[in-house]
Amino acid sequence: MVNALLNKTDNDTIQKLLDDAKEIGKLAERESAEAEKNASISANVAQAIKDSPISKILLPKEYGGPQVDLRTFGEIVRTVAYYNVSASWLTFLYPLHNTLPSYLPKEARDEIVNQGGLISDIFAAIGTAEEDGDGYRISGKWNFASGVNYSDWIGVGVDMQLPGMDKPEVCLPILKTSDLQIVENWDTFGLRGTGSNQIIADNVYVPKERILPVSRMEVDGRPPEDDYDKDYPFYHVPFFPAFYLGFPYMALGGTKRIIDEFKNATEKRRRLMDNGLLESESPRSQRVMAEITTDFHAAEALMDQYITKLENARNNVEETSAAEFFAIRTKVTKICTEIAVRVLLTLGGAALYKGGPIEQFFRDVLAVATHKTSLYEDSVQAYGLELFGFDSGVRG
Numbered sequence: 275m276v277n278a279l280l281n282k283t284d285n286d287t288i289q290k291l292l293d294d295a296k297e298i299g300k301l302a303e304r305e306s307a308e309a310e311k312n313a314s315i316s317a318n319v320a321q322a323i324k325d326s327p328i329s330k331i332l333l334p335k336e337y338g339g340p341q342v343d344l345r346t347f348g349e350i351v352r353t354v355a356y357y358n359v360s361a362s363w364l365t366f367l368y369p370l371h372n373t374l375p376s377y378l379p380k381e382a383r384d385e386i387v388n389q390g391g392l393i394s395d396i397f398a399a400i401g402t403a404e405e406d407g408d409g410y411r412i413s414g415k416w417n418f419a420s421g422v423n424y425s426d427w428i429g430v431g432v433d434m435q436l437p438g439m440d441k442p443e444v445c446l447p448i449l450k451t452s453d454l455q456i457v458e459n460w461d462t463f464g465l466r467g468t469g470s471n472q473i474i475a476d477n478v479y480v481p482k483e484r485i486l487p488v489s490r491m492e493v494d495g496r497p498p499e500d501d502y503d504k505d506y507p508f509y510h511v512p513f514f515p516a517f518y519l520g521f522p523y524m525a526l527g528g529t530k531r532i533i534d535e536f537k538n539a540t541e542k543r544r545r546l547m548d549n550g551l552l553e554s555e556s557p558r559s560q561r562v563m564a565e566i567t568t569d570f571h572a573a574e575a576l577m578d579q580y581i582t583k584l585e586n587a588r589n590n591v592e593e594t595s596a597a598e599f600f601a602i603r604t605k606v607t608k609i610c611t612e613i614a615v616r617v618l619l620t621l622g623g624a625a626l627y628k629g630g631p632i633e634q635f636f637r638d639v640l641a642v643a644t645h646k647t648s649l650y651e652d653s654v655q656a657y658g659l660e661l662f663g664f665d666s667g668v669r670g
Contacts, residue, residue, distance in 0.1 A: 287327075287340050288342065288346055290327070291326075291327060291328055291331065291340065291342065291346070291350055292349065292350060292353055294322075294326040294327070294328055295326075295328065295350045295351075295353035295354045295365065296353055296354075296357070297322065298319065298322050298323055298326065298328070298354050298361060298365055299353060299354040299355070299356060299357030299358050299361060299362070300357050301318060301319055301322055301361075302315060302319045302354070302357060302358035302360065302361030302467065303357040303358045305318065305319065306358055306360075306467070306634065307629060309358075309360060309361075309466065309467035310466050310467065310629075310634075313458070313460045313461060313462075313466045313467070313469060314423055314460070314466075314467060314468075314469030315360060315361055315364060315421075315424075315467045315468070315469065317424065319361055319364075320364070320392070320421070320423075320424035323361075323364060323365055323368055323392070324368075324392055324424075327339060327340045328350060328365060328369055329368055329369050329372070329392065330369065330372065331347060331350070331369050332347065332369045332370060332372045332373050332376070332507070332508065333372050333376065333387060334376055334502070334503040334506050335503050335505065335506075336503065337387050337388075341505070341506070341507065342507070343507055344507050344511075344516060344519060344581060344584055344585075345581045347369070347507075347519070347520070348519055348520065348523040348577070348581065349523070350365065351365060351366040351520045351523040351524055351527065352523040352524070352526050352527035352530075353527065354527065355523065355524045355525075355526070355527025355528045355531075356527045356528070356530055356531045357531070358467065359464075359465065359524055359527070359528040359635065359638035359639065359641075359642065360465050360466065360467025360468045360638065361467060362520075362523075362524045362527060362528075363420060363421075363465060363467075363468045363524060363642075364420065364421045364467075364468060366520035366521075366523070366524065367394070367420055367421055367520070368392045368393065368421060368425075370517065370520065371392075371393035371394060371395050371429070372387070372393060373491075373508045373517070374393060374395060374429050374446060374448060374486055375387055375393075375448065376497065376506065376508065377486055377490045377491050377496070377497050377498075378448070378483065378484065378486055378497065378498075379483045379497070379498055379499070380497075380499065381483050382448070382481070382483040382484045383497070385484070386427055386448060386484075389426060389427075390426075391425065391426025391427055392421065392424055392425045392426060392427075393425055393426070393427045393428065393429070393448075394419050394420060394421050394422045394425040394427070394428040394429075394451070395419075395428060395429035395430070395446060396416040396417075396418060396419055396428070396429070396430050396431055396473070397429075397431045397444070397446070397488075398416060398431045399431035399432055399433040399444045399445075400414055400415075400416065400431060401413060401414025401416070401430050401431060401432040401447075401475065402414055402432065403432050403434040403445075403447065406479060408481060408482055409479055409480055409481040409482050409484075410434070410447065410479070410480055410482065410485065411477045411478065411479055411480075412430065412432060412447050412449060412475050412477075412478045412479075412480055413475055413476055413477055413478070414430060414432065414474075414475050415472065415473070415474045415475075416430055416431070416472065416473050417459070417470075417472045418470045419456075419470060419471055419472065419473045420468045420469065420470040421468065421469060421470075422451060422456055422469065422470075422471055422473055423456065423458075423469045423471065424469075425451050426450065426451055426452070427448055427449065427450060427451060428448070428449055428451050428454070428473065429446035429447070429448045429449075429486065430446065430447060430449060430473070430475065431444055431445075431446060432444075432445055432446075432447055433445075434485075436482065436485060436487060437482075439487070443487060443488065443489055444487075444488045445485050445486060445487050445488065446485070446486040446488065447480040447484065447485045447486075448480070448484045448485070448486065449475060449478050449480055449484075451473075453475070453478045454473045454474060454475050454478065455473065455474040455476070456471055456472070456473055457471060457472040457473070457474065458471050459471055459472045462641065463637055463640075463641060464637035464638045464639075464640055464641025464642075464644075465637075465638055465641040465642070491508075491513045492513045492514065492669065495509050495510045495511070495513060496509045496510065497509075510588055511584050511587055511588045512584065512587055512594070512596065512599065512670055513670070514596065514599075514669040514670030515580075515583075515584060515594075515596065515599035515600075515603075515670035516584055517670070518599075518603060518647045518670060519580065519581070519584070519603070521603065521607065521642055521645055521647055521648050522573075522577055522580070522603050522604075522606035522607050522610075522648070523577065524642050525573075525606065525607045525610035525611070525639055525642045525643070525648075526570075526573060526574065526577060526606065526610060528610070528614075528635045528638055528639045528642070529570060529573075529610040529613050529614060529635075529639055530570065531631065531635050532613065532614050532617050532631075532632060532635050532636065532639065533566055533567065533570060533613065533617070535617075535631045535632050535635070536562075536563070536566070536617045536620070536621065536632070537563060539621060539624075539625075539632075540553045540554050540559050540563065540621075541553075541554045559620070562616065562617075562620050565616075566613045566616060566617065569609055569612070569613055570609070570610075570613060572609060573605075573606045573609040573610060576602055576605055576606050576609075577602075577606050579602065580599065580602045580603060580606070583598075583599065583602075595657075595660050595666075596656075596666070596668050596669055596670040597653070597656040597657040597659065597660040597666040597668050598657055598660070599670050600647075600652075600653040600656055600657065600668055600670060601653045601654055601656070601657035603647070603648070603653070604648055604649065604650040604652075604653040604654075605650070605653075607642060607643045607648045607650070608643065608650045610639055610642075610643075611639055611640055611643045614635070614636045614639045614640065615636075617632065617636075618632060618636050652668075653668075656668045
């Protein structure tokens with residue numbers, strides 16, 4: 275769909291990106307057993323993401339990537355998730371993190387983008403910084419560094435006061451991954467292929483031009499120069515609601531696969547309790563199929579509204595609060611998790627076998643719902659505060 279955020283990207287280019295997404299997803303699906311065992315996607319999958327123009331779709335136009343709108347970006351993420359949610363997680367995060375250098379001064383932006391590597395990040399401001407000449411020495415220990423095994427750069431959260439700041443604020447020094455220690459401690463219920471390991475920085479030097487104040491993204495919504503790419507999809511939109519949009523798209527992609535697997539299993543299934551009647555002929559399963567399908571359409575409609583609200587904010591048509599974005603996004607994911615649970619409980623023990631598609635997609639969709647940006651109870655509390663005129667304090 276061509277819309278206000280589509281930056282003159284032609285339909286053939288979009289189709290090529292979606293085809294690449296499908297191939298990345300299928301490759302990850304073929305290698306899913308190894309990814310589960312190794313708690314990381316393979317180098318093959320990481321290279322496929324890197325080789326595709328997908329890895330460059332959120333760069334400013336000056337760097338030659340096929341800049342796309344946020345809706346198309348979401349559809350790319352959803353396409354991969356239909357085949358493998360862990361691969362979708364990284365197909366979302368690697369190009370997403372290309373937004374970080376887009377807010378840096380041109381010198382640092384050129385250094386990172388032209389190097390060509392993948393980027394990870396951790397926003398949690400638990401690191402420390404000490405001045406050292408024209409830069410800073412960064413130390414700290416961060417968990418949940420998704421995809422760090424294949425990243426050349428990583429932004430890490432540090433509460434620090436740069437020259438010109440009135441007080442300390444959250445910043446992201448962007449470090450070379452080769453300067454860090456990676457601790458492979460990712461051993462989880464779901465999303466095992468994301469390789470979201472721990473990283474340790476010990477007195478790592480970073481020049482000041484490679485330190486990104488979060489306020490530059492969140493408040494200014496643009497890089498620190500006057501001549502910048504006005505069509506860039508992440509400039510002049512509510513940053514964090516845009517930054518987080520991929521998580522519900524992953525849930526949608528994985529849940530669509532669960533629904534299709536349920537339909538396929540039900541059409542072939544005969545249950546002794548029904549005297550061998552095909553399950554697809556049972557009013558019970560017909561009801562389940564109808565309800566999970568309509569619930570899924572409701573989640574899709576909410577996601578469409580979410581993107582429309584981002585578009586309207588960019589075009590100064592409508593202002594949506596951060597808590598409302600949070601609530602919509604988590605409601606989409608909650609609907610998806612409820613569908614996944616219902617399918618599992620309807621199919622019964624046959625769906626429990628490890629490595630089966632229902633079992634893996636069930637675990638992965640629920641794991642998406644545990645991400646801090648997907649926590650439903652947090653979101654409705656924040657949105658309820660705002661509906662009664664109180665400040666929720668959430669970013670999006």
